[in-house]
Amino acid sequence: xxNVEQHPSTLSVQEGDSAVIKCTYSDSASNYFPWYKxxxxxxxxxxxxxxxxxxxxxxxxxxxTLNKTAKHFSLHITETQPEDSAVYFCAxxxxxxxxxxxxxxxxxxxxx
Amino acid sequence: xxxxxxxxxxxxxxxxxxxxxxCDPISGHDxxxxxxxxxxxxxxxxxxxxxxxxxxxxGMPNNRFLAERTGGTYSTLKVQxxxxxxxxxxxxxxxxxxxxxxxxxQGTRLTVV
Numbered sequence: 001x002x003n004v005e006q007h008p009s010t011l012s013v014q015e016g017d018s019a020v021i022k023c024t025y026s027d028s029a030s031n032y033f034p035w036y037k038x039x040x041x042x043x044x045x046x047x048x049x050x051x052x053x054x055x056x057x058x059x060x061x062x063x064x065t066l067n068k069t070a071k072h073f074s075l076h077i078t079e080t081q082p083e084d085s086a087v088y089f090c091a092x093x094x095x096x097x098x099x100x101x102x103x104x105x106x107x108x109x110x111x112x
Numbered sequence: 113x114x115x116x117x118x119x120x121x122x123x124x125x126x127x128x129x130x131x132x133x134x135c136d137p138i139s140g141h142d143x144x145x146x147x148x149x150x151x152x153x154x155x156x157x158x159x160x161x162x163x164x165x166x167x168x169x170x171g172m173p174n175n176r177f178l179a180e181r182t183g184g185t186y187s188t189l190k191v192q193x194x195x196x197x198x199x200x201x202x203x204x205x206x207x208x209x210x211x212x213x214x215x216x217x218q219g220t221r222l223t224v225v
Contacts, residue, residue, distance in 0.1 A: 043203055043216035089155060098210055102155040
């Protein structure tokens with residue numbers, strides 16, 4: 001089955017700096033890669049996603065890149081703000097099923 | 113529009129007891145999923161309903177776990193009898209159609225002591 005690895009597990013950045021979280025996956029059948037943000041006391045919320053026919057997608061300060069050949073994808077947050085502090089999860093979904101395979105999460109702290 | 117709602121938000125039970133978690137998906141969402149996160153690890157898939165039918169239950173850990181979705185609306189996940197290793201956060205998610213974005217509930221934190 002699919003195996004998703006996520007790094008780093010914790011990340012601290014100064015406000016205004018950029019943050020990058022990286023994930024790798026193992027199943028070449030995966031074709032959908034969402035990123036979720038989980039704030040304290042809340043459930044994971046989709047912030048951006050990318051499909052395998054696209055190499056990059058951007059939404060304001062958030063961008064995701066996908067390298068299908070290397071089987072890795074990354075989340076980039078620019079001009080970080082304290083409200084970006086949360087746990088971020090990457091996930092992959094193979095085209096053979098409907099379940100998501102998640103990474104272990106990255107706890108991001110933005111220091112004011 | 114109400115999001116995915118889960119009850120209770122927290123539950124502390126003793127080993128050997130029974131606990132039932134409930135999930136109310138977004139109205140009209142036929143697809144309902146249960147996931148679990150054991151402390152510090154990844155969020156792992158448990159099972160997937162399409163309406164009232166179990167589409168995929170390959171992630172259910174063992175026969176102490178029973179999920180139901182009678183009538184294709186809300187779902188329950190029963191753990192009986194609970195063991196220490198069942199502790200974690202149980203998430204429910206729903207999506208309107210296969211392949212669409214999944215919306216997650218806030219989770220139920222289960223602690224078995």
